[in-house]
Amino acid sequence: MAQKETNGSNGEHTTSRPPPTPSPLRFSKFFQANLRILVTGGAGFIGSHLVDKLMENEKHEVIVADNFFTGSKDNLKKWIGHPRFELIRHDVTQPLLVEVDQIYHLACPASPIFYKHNPVKTIKTNVIGTLNMLGLAKRVGARILLTSTSEVYGDPLEHPQTEAYWGNVNPIGVRSCYDEGKRVAETLMFDYHRQHGIEIRIARIFNTYGPRMNIDDGRVVSNFIAQAVRGEPLTVQKPGTQTRSFCYVADMVDGLIKLMNGNNTGPINLGNPGEFTMLELAENVKELINPEFLGGSPRSSCATVWCSWRVISGSAWRCPRRPRPKPPCVWREGYPRGEHTHSWVRHYSWPHFITEFEFQ
Numbered sequence: 496m497a498q499k500e501t502n503g504s505n506g507e508h509t510t511s512r513p514p515p516t517p518s519p520l521r522f523s524k525f526f527q528a529n530l531r532i533l534v535t536g537g538a539g540f541i542g543s544h545l546v547d548k549l550m551e552n553e554k555h556e557v558i559v560a561d562n563f564f565t566g567s568k569d570n571l572k573k574w575i576g577h578p579r580f581e582l583i584r585h586d587v588t589q590p591l592l593v594e595v596d597q598i599y600h601l602a603c604p605a606s607p608i609f610y611k612h613n614p615v616k617t618i619k620t621n622v623i624g625t626l627n628m629l630g631l632a633k634r635v636g637a638r639i640l641l642t643s644t645s646e647v648y649g650d651p652l653e654h655p656q657t658e659a660y661w662g663n664v665n666p667i668g669v670r671s672c673y674d675e676g677k678r679v680a681e682t683l684m685f686d687y688h689r690q691h692g693i694e695i696r697i698a699r700i701f702n703t704y705g706p707r708m709n710i711d712d713g714r715v716v717s718n719f720i721a722q723a724v725r726g727e728p729l730t731v732q733k734p735g736t737q738t739r740s741f742c743y744v745a746d747m748v749d750g751l752i753k754l755m756n757g758n759n760t761g762p763i764n765l766g767n768p769g770e771f772t773m774l775e776l777a778e779n780v781k782e783l784i785n786p787e788f789l790g791g792s793p794r795s796s797c798a799t800v801w802c803s804w805r806v807i808s809g810s811a812w813r814c815p816r817r818p819r820p821k822p823p824c825v826w827r828e829g830y831p832r833g834e835h836t837h838s839w840v841r842h843y844s845w846p847h848f849i850t851e852f853e854f855q
């Protein structure tokens with residue numbers, strides 16, 4: 496059952512050890528070096544938006560390490576060749592030696608269809624990849640932020656979930672490579688913090704949506720939008736009453752940067768507290784995709800909601816408790832609709848996507 500002890504608030508999870516010493520340039524009197532930031536998984540959906548935001552600051556040098564399993568160079572093309580940007584093809588299951596001040600460790604496939612494709616690789620990425628990045632943080636004295644997941648709560652018995660809830664996770668299920676993998680990654684973060692004084696930050700990311708989500712990502716928002724654009728039935732998995740909350744990617748990135756630069760180690764839930772059933776989401780996407788957004792295409796009027804007979808493999812509900820006591824960013828209330836969703840629908844209805852659909 497749930498436990499009353501809160502994570503990180505009773506001193507047990509903090510350390511009195513001083514963090515490893517960063518580069519002497521960081522404290523140089525006469526020369527202020529740029530902040531060097533490593534983003535693992537920086538070619539992916541959330542990672543590339545994070546890179547865009549970090550690159551806006553002229554004092555930042557950004558290094559991306561990505562193996563391009565689910566990420567794409569396309570997401571970073573505007574930065575390739577930029578003097579403050581470097582892209583390395585690198586798999587985090589191998590050690591990486593770079594001189595950096597901060598590490599945003601995002602590398603791991605996050606969509607169930609991708610992380611279940613090669614579960615052994617997924618758990619290696621979470622465990623060995625996080626060990627390697629912690630080893631790097633220790634060597635160079637960098638602060639490290641892990642993007643964990645709401646999936647650490649498993650099929651939660653508490654709703655909404657607070658960070659103090661320890662979860663209800665199946666250790667041998669098909670999703671365990673991801674949810675148990677992230678749980679071990681969180682453990683490693685705190686062990687390095689307590690034992691070596693490493694400065695850590697942990698974000699538990701809830702469902703996120705927005706541009707650059709892979710059209711074949713398999714997650715519910717991209718599936719529904721792609722299906723509606725193609726005029727196909729929307730595959731609401733049974734029972735359809737399961738709920739999720741959806742956070743726009745720009746808000747997620749703001750939250751990650753605020754967490755990295757603040758004083759709270761976390762773990763902290765990052766997500767939108769407004770939740771919806773999958774049936775409501777399907778109805779809303781159906782309503783949203785109309786001829787106005789598809790340039791008058793008759794395909795748009797075909798979207799219908801259809802309940803598939805696939806039984807859900809995820810949890811019945813997942814929603815963060817409203818952030819406390821100082822939210823790391825201003826949360827957009829409510830549903831994934833409005834300005835941001837509209838631009839994303841346009842993104843998905845670009846001619847080459849439509850062409851791809853027609854040939855499938």
Ligand SMILES: O=c1ccn([C@@H]2O[C@H](COP(=O)(O)OP(=O)(O)O[C@H]3OC[C@@H](O)[C@H](O)[C@H]3O)[C@@H](O)[C@H]2O)c(=O)[nH]1
Pocket residue numbers: 605606607643644645646700701702703713714715716718719730731732733737738739773807808809810813
């Ligand atoms: O076509 C679909 C796809 C999904 N769904 C349902 O929509 C809900 C959400 O499913 P998704 O696959 O989008 O995402 P999940 O909530 O299961 O996992 C997600 O959670 C948080 C993130 O950290 C993870 O990266 C991601 O795996 C589930 O209840 C699923 O059954 C549908 O009804 N139809």
